[in-house]
Amino acid sequence: MSRYxxxxxxxxRCQYHIVWTPKYRHRILKNKVGRDVYRSIHVYCEQLGCQVVELSIQLDHVHLVVKVPPNLSISRLMGALKGKIALKLFSKYPYLRKKKLWGNHFWQRGYFVDTVGINEEIIRRYVRHQEKEERS
Known part of the structure; x- marks a missing residue:
């Protein structure tokens, strides 16, 4: 039963593949901003009792495969991740808040979520190699 x-x-064993993007799909998740998003996702997931299985930060979107305990809803997880990360980024990088396009929102309103079942390894490989796919 080690899978559980x-x-x-x-x-x-509740695993989800989640994808979300910055507002207007701006290519902003690079260098320090991307690294801060990466670290923040790990920290906030751990605080909520979730386990990051795979994580890929692209310039204009985030792919996350995560184990979520059954007492936590996906909407609550995403609200916490997107909200806390946006606040952190706006306070650490004030120039982001000054862009008129943001309207005080860093992320798009929605997100994509799918359950990870029998095709877990295919999804994990897809997330792991996302950057190579983007370049080709």
Missing amino acids: EKASHVFW
């Missing part, structure tokens, strides 16, 4: 996590009264 255990809580007091439940065995679970």
Whole structure:
């Protein structure tokens, strides 16, 4: 049963592939901003009891494969990630807030989410090699 996590009264394996983008799909997730997003995702996921399985930060979008405990909804996870990361980036990089296009929002409103089931390795490989796919 090593594929499953255990809580007091439940065995679970809830994995999701999530993709989201900065506002207007600006190619802003590079250098220090991209590294801060990467680190923040790991920190905030750990705080919420989630486990990052794969993570790829592209210039204009984020791919995340994550294990989420059954007591946490995806909408709550995404609200926390997107909200906390945006606040952190706006405070650390004030020039981002000054761009009129942002309107005080760093991320697009929505996101893509899919469950990871039998094709887990295919999805993980896709996320891992996303940058190579973008260049070709």
